[in-house]
Amino acid sequence: MVAFSASGTDRPSSPTSRVSALESRVLEAIDDEETLQLLCDLIAEPSENPPGNEERCAQLLASFLEQRGVACRLDQAAPGRPNLYAKVGAGGPTLVMCGHLDTVPAGEGWTLDPFSAAVTDGRVYGRGSCDMKAGLASAAAALLAVNKSGISLKGSFALHAVIDEEVGSAGARKAAAEQHAHWAIVTEPSGSQVLARGNGQLNFEIVFHGKAVHSSHPEDGRNAIHDAAAFVVLVEEETRRLSGSGLAGIGPATYSVGIVKGGRGGSTVADRCELTLDRRVLPTEDLEQVEEQVRLLLARLGTERPGLDWELSRTVAFPPLKGSGNGPLEKVLTDVLADIGRPVTEPRPGMRFATDAAWYEAAGCPTVVFGPGDVAIAHQPDEHVALGEVELVSRALALCGVRLLT
Ligand SMILES: [Zn+2]
Structure with a gap:
């Protein structure tokens, strides 16, 4: 950990009179220095995915919590890749805070060591600082504060630190x-905003099959790259058509071609071209319906280009966060934010990126997304998070736990 000098712009203000004496006791139990140290230790322990080496991070977080009296359990979610479950209290109902342990690979272009966890001007830098070791550290701080305050809960306040969000969400x-x-x-x-609805994500691999011939006689073959290019044009038109779709704060459904690979050489007609297609899925859509739209686009292309030969397979599938039944949870969190001096502004934002929230909602659990950091600087060189946001979110999560479970 390097020198700490906070700019403080996102720091929580003093709690209002709506915070009870019991809640104040929990807020006073939050130790921001300890949270910062945990965040730096988590960043300094790489957990890049791929390859998916989250185990040491899970162990680090477990021993941090256990040393402070919180019960933890590691559960293998894939070989050598454990989820960590921690909780305070017992029985139901259960409020879960969930964060992923993995990060995208560090990549190129950093001006500082991506695992040094440098702290400067009120920010912590490093791969995973924003996405989302800060969110894990805030959740751990909330759990510890409730535990340390000694209040008795009617139910369980839990943390799920999970593997593999960046690849398959196992x-x-x-x-x-x-x-x-x-x-x-x-x-x-989420920029410390409560996000109650958000887009899902579907990725496909599409393979176009052609016929290789000498390129001096292209009419005797079938050029798979030309077929793929025609599909890309169709996808662009479709993206323009969808530009008016979507919900306030979430934006339209979108298509984006990520990778195109094909061809064997300059004088051979390409017999194969593969592309990856990303489709963001609105909360009003579902995954099956969207896959059917993509198949219809390919079928339409087939009527324009007879003999078109394609295969389509899903590679990533996150359902959208529809917001089913999450109104009461959203209200508790927004009330808590107002009570610690951060009233919610209208219109409320939504989420354009896909998260693990989808899996909790799919399991029938009302779910929102709320954490420190700006997703626009995630997955980039010099990724960072503002400490003030970590402090704010720690407090909001702790108070949310108290209000739902006492
Ligand atoms: Zn993330």
Whole structure:
């Protein structure tokens, strides 16, 4: 950990009179220095995915919580890749805070060591600082504060630190299906805003098959790259058509082609071209319906280009966060934010990115996304998070736990 000098712009203000004496006791139990140290330790322990080496981070977080009296359990969600379940209190109802342990690979272009956890001007830098070790540290701080305050809960306040969000969400799928929860807060970077609805994500691999011939006689073959290019044009038109769709604060459904690969050489007609297609899915849509739209686009292309030969497979599938039944949870969190001096502004934002919230909602649990950091700086070199936001979110999560469980 390097020198700490806070700018303080996002720091929580003094609690209002709406915060009870019991709640004040919990707020006073929050130790921001300890939370900062935990965040730096988590950043300094790489957990890039791929390859998916979250185990040491899970162990680090477990020993931090256990040393402070919180019961923890590691549960293998994939070989050598454990989820961590921690909780305060017992029985139901259960409020879960969920965060993922993995990060995207550090990548190129950093001006500082991505694992040094440098702290400067009120920000912590490093891969995973924003997405989403800050969210995990805030959730751990909330759990510890409730535990340390000694208040008795009517139910359980829990943390699920899960593996694999950046690739296949094996961790959250297992946690949401097996660990029953009554409410869930996914502490992904939301700019400390409560996000009650958000887009899902479908990725496809599409392979176009052609016929290789000498390119001096292209009419005797079938050029798979040309077929793929015609599909890309169709997808662009479709993106323009969808630009008026969507909900306030969430934005339209979108298509984006991520990778195009094809061809064998300059003088050979390409017999194969693969592309990856990303489709963001609105809360008013579902995954099956959207896959059918993509198949219809390909079928339409087939009528324009007879003999078109394609295969389509799903590679990523996150359902959208529809917001089913999450109004009461959203209200408790927005009230708590107002009570610690951060009233919610209208119109309320939604979420354009997909998160593990989808799996908790799919398991029947009302879920929102609320965490520190700006998702626009996630997955980039010099990723960082403002400490003031970590402090604000720690307090809001702790008070939310108290209000729902006492
Ligand atoms: Zn994330």
